[in-house]
Amino acid sequence: MRMCSSAGADIREFAGPLRGPPLVPLLDAIEAGEKPVVAAIEGVALGGGFELALVCHYRIVHFKARLGLPEVTLGILPAAGGTQRLPRLIGIPAALELITTGRHISAQEALKLGIVDQVTEQNACELAVEFALRAVAKPLSSRRVSMLTTPCPPDLDALLEAVTMQVKRKARGVMAPLACIQAVRAAATMPYSKGIKRESELMATLFNSGQARALQYCFFAQRTAGKWTLPSGAQWNNSKPREIRSAAIIGLGTMGRGIVVSLARVGISVIAVESEKKLLETGKQMVIGMLERDAKRRGVSASLNLLKFTLSLQDLKDVDLVIEAVFEDMALKKRVFQELSKVCRPATLLCTNTSGLDVDALAGVTDRPHLVVGMHFFSPAHVMKLLEVVCGPRSSSETIATAMSLGKRMGKVSVAVGNCPGFVGNRMLKPYLDQATFLLEEGATPEQIDKALEDFGFAMGVFRMSDLAGLDVGWRVRKESGLIGPDVDPKNPPRRRQGRRYCPIPDMVCEQGRFGQKTGRGWYMYDKPGGTNAKPDPLIQNLLEMYRSRYGIQPRNISDQEIIERCLFALANEGFRILEDGIAARPEDIDVIYLFGYGFPRHGGGPMFYASMVGLERVLERLEHYHQAHPDVPHLEPSPLLKKLVACGSPPVQKWREHIKTMHSHL
Ligand SMILES: CCC[C@H](O)CC(=O)SCCNC(=O)CCNC(=O)[C@H](O)C(C)(C)COP(=O)([O-])OP(=O)([O-])OC[C@H]1O[C@@H](n2cnc3c(N)ncnc32)[C@H](O)[C@@H]1OP(=O)([O-])[O-]
Known part of the structure; x- marks a missing residue:
């Protein structure tokens, strides 16, 4: 089989019903054939492309080729037999690692793992033909991977449990790697005919999930983000960069x-x-x-x-x-x-x-x-x-x-x-940080807010992230912008600045020399300056209690849902304003910035995709609700673009651009 390069299924097709003949019977038929089939792989064999190679009786690979089952990164699993054949070919531990991470491997590593039969620096197709001619007389039964018995470690349950824990730690709340582990378990405990059914059932639970939609959106958003364009018509594909030596x-x-x-x-x-x-x-x-x-x-x-x-x-x-x-x-x-x-x-x-x-x-x-x-x-x-x-x-x-x-x-x-000011990422960070500190005033703790955000999937909650970045930077910016210090009008109410609500708690924390990890104290305490192990600090708890009693604030129980909604909807609301102002050209650009710069979880797609997934009407309704409760917080007032999109029937993210009438694009 001359395969050369295959990146697997067309990911765009996952948005609608799958077309074409069912893949599994087709692949089973190739494997069951009496004529030897040799896969010649150049370029890449990924996803369905790799699964196709696995049903061939031999695999010849060019030394520059890369192979892998990246489905998990798209929120699905290799459902054309990949989860059943790979463990049979290379054993459970190695297959689990490749399937749950989606890692691409080199031809050399594939050879070492026993996935391929030969690596060549010559033309893989020509070599595959020679290989096939030599193989004609040889029996094929041992080359049909689905017929092999999965080499099973004696401590299978312990191994699966350890990998499950690892996956849960690394990718909190993500469904696909857990489904991959269950599918691989089936390869170890069931015959192929039953395992393949299990694979298909597990795929059905993932295929239409919000996480799969978000992860597939991220794949394309990342590629779209590099395609910049200016109002002059100059853009990524008609502007020549200079060579930098x-x-x-x-x-x-x-x-x-x-x-x-x-x-x-x-x-x-x-x-x-x-x-x-x-x-x-x-x-x-x-x-x-x-x-x-x-x-x-x-x-x-x-x-x-x-x-x-x-x-x-x-x-x-x-x-x-x-x-x-x-x-x-x-x-x-x-x-x-x-x-x-x-x-x-x-x-x-x-x-x-x-x-x-x-x-x-x-x-x-x-x-x-x-x-x-x-x-x-x-x-x-x-x-x-x-x-x-x-x-x-x-x-x-x-x-x-x-x-x-x-x-x-x-x-x-x-x-x-x-x-x-702040461009995209840091401009959006302000309302997000503000909400977190307002929630502190109202009764939450740093650890409660961080836990809610980390359970949502953020790599770090907002306070742990601030401790890592250093609290003094924001303090200096606030001083320079006249929010604290001698420029503040003494008649100004203490929790208001420039006509809007202001939370001075971050300034009070800095006044105590608590600048975060580097000083060993910040929103949390650390073993030593530069330490990374954050522990709740009773002094912060005291500070919050004293602060609330000084200003007569009755602390209330705040739900995780309120934390997520106020932090993330305020974040997305600023994103809508950024789109209106022409500071970002597309919602995809904003999402990519938050995915790669601010630890937003990929399975949430980024703040703008997340807003669309929650439903723009709901986001609008919740922002209106919170703005009514906190009228002195302008960031909670729904942006005109959000209202417009809702009025237009909440189109999908990819269509928002058509509704953004930018009078003066900055791009
Ligand atoms: C039944 C189940 C079957 C199976 O288990 C499911 C699967 O196979 S799931 C699939 C599992 N497979 C994967 O997850 C592989 C995903 N792909 C990759 O990892 C990289 O694209 C690849 C390494 C192939 C090339 O990297 P590179 O050289 O840096 O180039 P690049 O990345 O810039 O891409 C160039 C253009 O191709 C586009 N495009 C690419 N692949 C696909 C696709 N599958 N689909 C659609 N489009 C795809 C990409 O969007 C871009 O378009 P544009 O309009 O020019 O922006």
């Missing part, structure tokens, strides 16, 4: 170090700049350590020869691109950009890693505003996959194309966004 990073703090590593490991020469000798030396040692560990993990040599460390901006005159990663201080950033304008050659691109400041204001102090763009990395930058490419009104299409393409080269999921 050399780059400079200014600032070797946590972000700067991560960015240096991300660039150097894809072969780009990097000049790293610091302002003081001591900071430069510390940064240098840390970058070298990070690169060496990264190279060791990947089995390659560390590209230390690409690095140069300097205290002088003069050394940057010939680089292709600069990424500024200094302190989040507009005046300082402006000074750096003015200096860069003088030092760098006229064609050098100037990028800022600001997490929310005005990219256009920075462009305005340079001699080349069209070559200025935001590249907002997420911490730690060498690990986190997300990159927000912030397009200023004067950024040229070539500049945007270059930043997007550089992101891709670094293995990032890059999303183009417009320029406004």
